Amino acid sequence: MRTAIREVRGLGAAKEGTHHWWNQRLTAGSNLLLMLWFVVVVARMPAYDHATAHATFHSAWRAIPLFLLVASVFYHLRLGLQVVIEDYQHNESRVVALVLLNFYTVAGLAIALFSIAKIAFGA
Amino acid sequence: MASRNPARPLSPHLGIYRWGPHMLVSILHRATGVAMAVVGMPILLWWLAAIAAGADSYRTFHHVFAEVAGGAIGYVVGAGLTLALFLHMGNGVRHLFLDAGALFELRRNKLSAMAVLLFGVTATVLYWFYLGVAK
Numbered sequence: 001m002r003t004a005i006r007e008v009r010g011l012g013a014a015k016e017g018t019h020h021w022w023n024q025r026l027t028a029g030s031n032l033l034l035m036l037w038f039v040v041v042v043a044r045m046p047a048y049d050h051a052t053a054h055a056t057f058h059s060a061w062r063a064i065p066l067f068l069l070v071a072s073v074f075y076h077l078r079l080g081l082q083v084v085i086e087d088y089q090h091n092e093s094r095v096v097a098l099v100l101l102n103f104y105t106v107a108g109l110a111i112a113l114f115s116i117a118k119i120a121f122g123a
Numbered sequence: 124m125a126s127r128n129p130a131r132p133l134s135p136h137l138g139i140y141r142w143g144p145h146m147l148v149s150i151l152h153r154a155t156g157v158a159m160a161v162v163g164m165p166i167l168l169w170w171l172a173a174i175a176a177g178a179d180s181y182r183t184f185h186h187v188f189a190e191v192a193g194g195a196i197g198y199v200v201g202a203g204l205t206l207a208l209f210l211h212m213g214n215g216v217r218h219l220f221l222d223a224g225a226l227f228e229l230r231r232n233k234l235s236a237m238a239v240l241l242f243g244v245t246a247t248v249l250y251w252f253y254l255g256v257a258k
Contacts, residue, residue, distance in 0.1 A: 025222065028215050035208065043253055048189065050181035053174045077160040084157060111168050115175035122175070 020079060027076035034069040054119060063120035070112040078105040144236035152214045155207035163204050205250055210243035 045056055057063055078101060085097045133139065173184040188197035217235050220226045226235050 025219065028219065032212060032215065035212065039205070039208070039250065043250065043257070048185070050174065050178040050185075053170075053181065057171075057174065074164070077156070077164065080156045081160055084153060108164055108168055112171055115168075115171035118175040119171070 020082070024076065024079045027072045027079070030068070030072040031076050034065060034072055037065055038069055054122075057116065057119045058122070060120065063116055067113065067116050070109065070116065074105050074109050074112070078102070143233060144240060145232050148210075148214045148217070148236045148239045151210055152218075155211040158207050159204065159211065162200070163207070166200065166204070202247065202251065206243060206247040209246040209250075210239065213239040213242040213246075 041056065041062060045052055057066055081101050082098065085094060085101060089097050169184055173181040188194065188200065214236075217226065217239050220235070226232050
């Protein structure tokens, strides 16, 4: 995984040092807007039975923001848990935990987006 | 080396500090973030999948959170997740100010930390009060 120093001399920094930090802030901003929207939508649901819940997110007006919310929140939690893992896990267990974190996030994302699509496009 | 005068104050040390609200919101930010990621995300997934799968699947979700022990699981988990959300949200906004270089003065740092705690608890109480009144 290491690169010979003669191949990197003069190239400067990779210019990606703030990638994680910046994306955590970016999704913090989108999370703030989308979660405020979400708690208002949930609070204003007239009931919490299946028919009401399905009708609520069947509408494109709520399916699309929910789609964005899941994408933004899941990316944010993946970045946040990465920092926690890097703080407390070292050596091999860190690598295993980071791989599992990626599986956890992507699997969750697939389940959420499939469910939202099925609610939105279903009868 | 000169002998130490025990009357002199010691220099700051990792083990010598006094708890303050800034430390509380700092560790709560991590705790609430982890809690929402490992408890909140699976519950959100279960809810969405149950809505998508149909009335029978939804009935199981509804039974666990709204019917078992009079809905105790739903209230405890719901209250916990909303408190975690509002604390994390409040301190997240505070962190955006910190990123911009503000709120590092001792007094403002402490006041903003206390405002985060106040906002988290108040928003949670108001939210559940609204749910109770509107339903």
